[in-house]
Amino acid sequence: MIEIKNLHKSYKMGSNSLHVLKGINFSVEEGELVAIMGSSGSGKSTLLNILGMLDGADSGEYNLDNVPIKDLNETKAAQYRNKFLGFVFQSFNLINYKNAMENVALPLYYQKVNRKERQEKSLKYLDQVGLKEWATHLPSELSGGQKQRVAIARAMAAEPKVLLADEPTGALDSKTSYEVMDLIQKINDEGNTILVVTHEPDIAEMCKRIVHLKDGVIVEDKKVEQVRAEQYV
Amino acid sequence: MFNRDRWKEILEVLTSNWFRTILTAFGVFWGILILIILLAAGKGLENGIKQDFNGVATNTMFMWTQNTTMAYQGLPEGRRFNFKLEDVDLLRQKVPELKIISPRNSLRSPSGVDNVIYGTETGSYRIFGDYPEILQQNPMYVAKGRFINHNDIREKRKVVVIGDGIRKDLYKEDEEVLGTYLKISGVNFMVVGTYKEKTSNGGNQDSERQIYAPFTSFSQAFNRADNVGWMALTAKNGKSISKLTDKIIGTVKQSRKVHPDDERAIGFFDLFRQYNRVETLFSAMRWIAIIVGTLVLISGVIGISNIMLIVVKERTKEIGIRRALGENPWSIKKQILMESIFLTIISGMTGIITGSLFIYGVNALLDNVGPVDMFLNPSVSVGVVALALTILILSGLLAGFIPAQSAIKVKPIDALRTE
Numbered sequence: 285m286i287e288i289k290n291l292h293k294s295y296k297m298g299s300n301s302l303h304v305l306k307g308i309n310f311s312v313e314e315g316e317l318v319a320i321m322g323s324s325g326s327g328k329s330t331l332l333n334i335l336g337m338l339d340g341a342d343s344g345e346y347n348l349d350n351v352p353i354k355d356l357n358e359t360k361a362a363q364y365r366n367k368f369l370g371f372v373f374q375s376f377n378l379i380n381y382k383n384a385m386e387n388v389a390l391p392l393y394y395q396k397v398n399r400k401e402r403q404e405k406s407l408k409y410l411d412q413v414g415l416k417e418w419a420t421h422l423p424s425e426l427s428g429g430q431k432q433r434v435a436i437a438r439a440m441a442a443e444p445k446v447l448l449a450d451e452p453t454g455a456l457d458s459k460t461s462y463e464v465m466d467l468i469q470k471i472n473d474e475g476n477t478i479l480v481v482t483h484e485p486d487i488a489e490m491c492k493r494i495v496h497l498k499d500g501v502i503v504e505d506k507k508v509e510q511v512r513a514e515q516y517v
Numbered sequence: 518m519f520n521r522d523r524w525k526e527i528l529e530v531l532t533s534n535w536f537r538t539i540l541t542a543f544g545v546f547w548g549i550l551i552l553i554i555l556l557a558a559g560k561g562l563e564n565g566i567k568q569d570f571n572g573v574a575t576n577t578m579f580m581w582t583q584n585t586t587m588a589y590q591g592l593p594e595g596r597r598f599n600f601k602l603e604d605v606d607l608l609r610q611k612v613p614e615l616k617i618i619s620p621r622n623s624l625r626s627p628s629g630v631d632n633v634i635y636g637t638e639t640g641s642y643r644i645f646g647d648y649p650e651i652l653q654q655n656p657m658y659v660a661k662g663r664f665i666n667h668n669d670i671r672e673k674r675k676v677v678v679i680g681d682g683i684r685k686d687l688y689k690e691d692e693e694v695l696g697t698y699l700k701i702s703g704v705n706f707m708v709v710g711t712y713k714e715k716t717s718n719g720g721n722q723d724s725e726r727q728i729y730a731p732f733t734s735f736s737q738a739f740n741r742a743d744n745v746g747w748m749a750l751t752a753k754n755g756k757s758i759s760k761l762t763d764k765i766i767g768t769v770k771q772s773r774k775v776h777p778d779d780e781r782a783i784g785f786f787d788l789f790r791q792y793n794r795v796e797t798l799f800s801a802m803r804w805i806a807i808i809v810g811t812l813v814l815i816s817g818v819i820g821i822s823n824i825m826l827i828v829v830k831e832r833t834k835e836i837g838i839r840r841a842l843g844e845n846p847w848s849i850k851k852q853i854l855m856e857s858i859f860l861t862i863i864s865g866m867t868g869i870i871t872g873s874l875f876i877y878g879v880n881a882l883l884d885n886v887g888p889v890d891m892f893l894n895p896s897v898s899v900g901v902v903a904l905a906l907t908i909l910i911l912s913g914l915l916a917g918f919i920p921a922q923s924a925i926k927v928k929p930i931d932a933l934r935t936e
Contacts, residue, residue, distance in 0.1 A: 338841060338930040358846045358925070366843020377838045377933065381529050393522060394843045442843070 285446060285477050286312040286335065291344035293330055304330045306500040308344070312446075312479065317472040317510070319488035320481045322497035329450060331497065332481045336369055336448050337361045349445050366394050370439030374451035376431040378423040384410060384434045385419040391442035409437040413467060429460035436467055440476075447471065447478040453487055459516070465490045466513035486511075527856050530828065541824040542864030544817030545912075549865045549905055552810025553872030553897055557879075559806045561895030563799040568893055570656075574617075575792040576758045577654050577751040580766070580785035582773075589776035598782075600745035604769050611768050614756040619654060620745040622646040622735055624702065633728070634700040638687040644677075644701055644728040646735025654749045657724075662695045662710030669731035675738065677701070678710040682725035699728075704738045706730060758789045811908070818861065818912040825857050825920035836924055837932025846925040853924050857917025858910060865909035869902060 293305040304327045312318055322328040333339035334346065337353060346353045348368055356364065370391075371377075378387045388406035397405070410416050413433040415426075423431055432452060439447055449468065453461035465487060472478050472492075480491055488494050489511045496504035531538050585596045605620050624644040626632035631639035645651075649666050652659075664678050677699060684694050698705045706728075714724050736742065750765060752758040766783055769775075775782045829836070836849055876895055883889060 333930050336841070338933070339928070358840075362840055362843050362845040364843075365841060369843075371841050373933070377834070377841075379835055379838060381533060390839070390844075391842045394839075394845070394848070399521070438842070 285314045285316075285349055286310070286479075287345070287347040288335075289345040291331075291334065291346065292342045293327075293334060293339075294342060304500050305334075305341075308500075308502060310495065310502060310505075312477060314477055315472070315475050317469070317478045317492045318480070319491035319494045320479060320497060321483060321485075321488050321494055323483065326497040327500045328481045328483075328497050332448055332450050332479065335446075335479065336371060337365050362394075366391060366442060368445045370442060370444035370447045372432070372435050372439050372447065372449040372452045374454040376423070376428075376435045376455070378431055378434060378438075380423050383420050383422050384415060384426065384437075387423070387434055388438045388441050390438060395442060406437070406441055409441045410434070412440070413437045427460075428456050429463055432456060432460075432464050433467060436464070436471070440471065445477065447476055449478065449480045451481055451483070453482065453484065458486075461487065462513045462516040466517055469510070469513055523852065523855065526852065527859055530832075530856055531860060537824060538860065541820050542860060542867070544820035545814065545861055545864040545909070546817070546868040546871070548810065548814030548817035549868030549909070550872045550875075551813045552806070552905060553869060553901075554875060555806035555810050556803065556897050556901055557872070557876045557895040559799065559802045560897065561879075561892050562802070564893040564895075565889075565891040566795055566799075570788075570792055570795075574654055574751045575789055576754075576756070577749060577788045578758050578762060578765070578785055579747065579749050579788070580769075580783055581747045583781055583784050585775055585779055585782045587776040587779040587782075589779070590774050592774055598773055598775075600748065600769060600773065602743040602745060604745065604772055605748070607772055608750070608765060608768055612761060612764055614752055614761055615750055615765075616753040617650045617653060617749070617751040619648045619651045619749040620732060621648075621651070621747040621749070622732065622739070622741045622744065623746060624735075624739055626702075632702050633683075633687070635687040635697065640683065640686050640726075642683060642726050642728055644730060644735070646732040646739075646741070647729050648732050651729070651749060654751055656715040657712045658715055660711045660713045662708075664710055664712070665729055665731045670733050673734040673737055674731060675704065675706045675734050676709045676731065677706040678712055678729040679708055680725035680727050681711050681713045682723075683728065684711050686726070701728065701730075702739065759787055759793075762787055814908070814912065817864075818916045821857055821861055821913070822916035822919060825853060825917055826923065828856070829853060829920045829924045832924075833927055833932045833935045836927070837929045837935070840929035841933060850921040850925050853921035854914060854917040857920065858913030861909050861913030861916060862906075865905070869905060872897070 288308055288310045291305055291308040292303075294301045294303040308331060320328045320331065330339065334341050337356060340356070348364075351364075353364065379390070382390075385403065385406050388409055389402040392402045392405055407416060407419060410419050413436055415430060415433055415437070418426060418430065423434070426434065436452075452468070453464055456464060461484075468478060468480065469490060480487070482488055489508060490513050491508070492510050493507050494504070495502055582598055582600060585592070585594055585598065588594045600620070602620065605618055608615065608618055623646070624632070626641045629641065631641045632644075633640050633642050647665065648670065649664060652664050659678070660681055662678070665676065668674070669676055679694070679699070688694055694708055694711055697708050699708060712725075712729070730738075736744070750758065752761055762785065766785065767777065769783060770777055770779070839849065840846070876897070879895055883892070883894075
């Protein structure tokens with residue numbers, strides 16, 4: 285599903301440049317649930333941004349579902365993001381003047397799905413994350429866990445190839461974290477490919493594979509026995 | 518463009534901060550209001566002034582004789598002279614571009630002495646001996662009876678047409694005027710008609726206190742022989758009287774033996790040039806109104822541009838989210854532009870409507886209070902309103918352009934990082 289070869293990325297900070305990713309080689313099969321771990325500054329978020337086409341790499345190859353991702357202009361990138369990727373952010377990033385259902389329907393709107401179908405689909409996904417009754421509530425009326433579940437529903441609504449989660453539990457207490465991870469595991473059980481960036485070991489343990497990043501290189505890549513989050517909920 | 522969700526969003530954004538939106542809109546509202554009121558005021562003044570030219574063939578000049586100031590061909594300076602009837606024929610021959618030539622003699626009583634008597638009533642008025650064509654050159658119309666005609670001229674009938682003012686002075690309210698006789702400087706004339714001025718903008722009462730008699734009978738009654746004191750000359754359509762002036766004056770100077778360089782012997786008034794001067798003045802005024810109005814409008818538009826920049830800044834993160842979700846940059850740009858155009862048009866339309874109501878109110882007031890000197894029927898044309906709308910749409914586009922550009926300039930990743 286994802287294939288990365290020799291990926292480099294550096295940031296210019298005034299006169300000196302910061303080499304963040306120093307040759308990453310990495311591939312993800314369909315249906316995997318991968319945790320990307322590392323301390324802050326290890327380059328894990330940068331990697332996720334490049335995978336999410338929010339940022340461009342300096343050099344290296346990136347294939348997503350056998351489509352080479354390179355030389356994208358903004359319009360093309362937006363199109364690919366919409367078609368291939370779902371995003372879940374640490375700070376939820378819901379649009380605060382739109383209610384839960386409208387937030388979930390956004391990616392569908394960009395796909396030019398008609399209004400009625402959009403509503404049906406977004407209600408279906410809200411139902412999947414258990415928030416159907418909250419459909420008409422604004423983000424400000426939801427708890428952190430609920431917001432993240434709406435964000436997950438939104439990411440899933442476009443039926444992306446890959447779900448990218450950047451510290452999805454970073455702003456939640458542990459109980460809600462496990463609820464969210466439970467949801468992510470269930471989505472993965474249905475065969476969706478998911479990448480989770482985290483620095484919390486217990487969250488990483490709930491994935492099927494852990495990739496450790498340190499100073500811009502992969503230092504460890506291992507399959508693990510998945511800990512089900514259900515038991516903590 | 519006619520997308521329900523897009524409009525919903527535009528309204529959501531603009532109504533999220535009512536106070537700010539209204540303040541911003543006020544700038545454009547004010548600009549267009551001032552533009553419209555200025556244009557309407559200019560138009561009102563223009564209408565008021567032009568009313569004085571109403572019904573007059575503006576392609577007309579008037580000329581009369583004064584005293585010579587230069588000796589010529591053995592004749593002394595300071596000589597008094599008159600045009601002669603033969604000059605009229607000479608002008609018809611030499612200046613074929615003229616459509617109407619109306620020679621006139623006039624009689625004015627020495628100040629304070631009543632020269633017109635009707636029964637026991639008397640009055641002091643100006644009396645003209647005129648040709649029927651004068652009706653086309655003066656802003657007046659026949660109110661009752663008829664005007665003098667060519668039969669009167671040919672048969673030297675002693676008939677007169679009097680102004681409505683004279684009727685009021687000398688006759689009782691419902692007294693029959695036609696067929697009565699006036700004694701004018703000792704000669705009886707029968708009244709065959711009354712006339713009124715086309716411009717009834719008050720004040721100008723004297724122009725309705727004049728008496729028109731046939732030229733020939735006037736000359737005979739008051740011993741003018743073949744003298745002519747005054748002429749009104751109108752050029753044919755498409756010919757400019759101003760360009761003929763020199764030729765006309767030159768012709769009569771020669772036939773009256775006036776020195777060609779004697780500037781003061783013949784007085785004249787070029788109505789067309791005067792009219793043109795007024796035209797020029799008003800077109801200049803119109804331009805000033807447009808420029809001032811547009812400048813005020815521009816400051817309103819800058820206000821909108823400014824607020825849109827702030828809106829974009831506030832929504833940087835939201836724009837980042839949208840782009841992460843796959844909205845294409847053009848769609849974002851379009852959104853910002855439409856918000857800006859929508860705000861501009863709504864506030865502009867409010868301005869136009871308020872301006873129109875204001876003008877309507879002023880008109881109603883003018884109708885009630887009665888005519889005001891030199892001000893009549895202020896209005897703006899549909900063309901101007903259409904132009905204002907076009908300017909609004911363009912300026913809305915312009916106002917939104919920079920903010921829209923800055924909205925898509927930020928990379929989605931940077932936008933997302935903004936807190």
